[in-house]
Amino acid sequence: MKLWRWLWLAVTLGVLAEGFRVALFLVPADSQQGDVQRIFYYHIPSWAGMGLFFLINLICSLIYLAVRNSNHQLAMKTDSLAVASAEMGVVFCFIGLVTGSLWGRAVWGIWWTWDARLTSTLVLWLIYVAYLLLRRFAAGPQMRTLAAVMAIFGYLDVPLVYMSTRWWRTQHPAPVFGGAPGSGIDPSMMPAVWWNLAGWLMWGIFVASLRYGSEYRSQRAEQDEALKALDAAPGLPQMAGGR
Amino acid sequence: MDIGHRHLILAYAATIAIHLVYLGYVAFKARVTKKLG
Numbered sequence: 064m065k066l067w068r069w070l071w072l073a074v075t076l077g078v079l080a081e082g083f084r085v086a087l088f089l090v091p092a093d094s095q096q097g098d099v100q101r102i103f104y105y106h107i108p109s110w111a112g113m114g115l116f117f118l119i120n121l122i123c124s125l126i127y128l129a130v131r132n133s134n135h136q137l138a139m140k141t142d143s144l145a146v147a148s149a150e151m152g153v154v155f156c157f158i159g160l161v162t163g164s165l166w167g168r169a170v171w172g173i174w175w176t177w178d179a180r181l182t183s184t185l186v187l188w189l190i191y192v193a194y195l196l197l198r199r200f201a202a203g204p205q206m207r208t209l210a211a212v213m214a215i216f217g218y219l220d221v222p223l224v225y226m227s228t229r230w231w232r233t234q235h236p237a238p239v240f241g242g243a244p245g246s247g248i249d250p251s252m253m254p255a256v257w258w259n260l261a262g263w264l265m266w267g268i269f270v271a272s273l274r275y276g277s278e279y280r281s282q283r284a285e286q287d288e289a290l291k292a293l294d295a296a297p298g299l300p301q302m303a304g305g306r
Numbered sequence: 307m308d309i310g311h312r313h314l315i316l317a318y319a320a321t322i323a324i325h326l327v328y329l330g331y332v333a334f335k336a337r338v339t340k341k342l343g
Contacts, residue, residue, distance in 0.1 A: 273332050
């Protein structure tokens with residue numbers, strides 16, 4: 064692993080440790096829910112991470128579709144980043160669902176309910192799991208194009224998830240940030256939000272960068288194999304160049 | 307320990323565990339593809 068990665072990891076772990084300390088021991092407990100509200104400080108960064116990585120996936124998918132026939136190197140890079148960001152987004156989304164369910168059981172008395180926010184989020188998770196399954200099991204040269212198109216359609220659910228608590232008032236609470244006037248949390252709780260937001264996003268970037276590296280290497284090796292096979296095929300004109 | 311504290315600990319543990327499982331998968335993939343060059 065390169066030096067900058069080790070440095071990034073060390074800073075990330077430091078920020079996460081501080082985030083843990085601030086969230087659990089420093090900021091005051093919620094006046095109504097008590098200590099269980101501290102789940103919020105891990106719950107929110109999961110959604111922020113999911114939003115960031117699905118957005119990266121969308122941008123990479125759009126670029127891939129635009130350059131796939133004209134710039135193979137850029138196409139391979141964006142496709143590799145699309146895979147890494149989709150996986151990271153799925154992980155963050157899953158954590159959001161799990162922590163939300165644990166929180167819901169403690170404050171609502173139920174693990175799950177089919178309300179607008181929870182259902183649209185579960186559907187979003189399933190869409191991106193399907194995207195990853197398509198990439199894993201579909202064969203043929205069109206797989207990456209199909210996956211990119213699917214990612215663009217899948218992203219349509221993200222704004223729906225975001226707006227669900229604004230459009231429909233069901234079980235899930237109204238938005239804490241960017242909601243109605245007077246929404247938000249006490250300023251004394253904000254340090255826990257910032258530390259954990261920064262720490263988990265840095266963690267996500269670290270892990271996604273590792274995953275990007277391995278995916279890119281794998282795709283490059285696949286391309287080299289294909290070029291070698293073409294060169295070795297009798298009766299075919301020799302391929303010019305490689306990578 | 308009441309349900310609030312129990313679920314708070316569970317939520318934090320689940321977050322860390324899921325991230326570590328995925329990190330394990332990523333490390334495995336990196337090791338496999340490193341052999342590809």
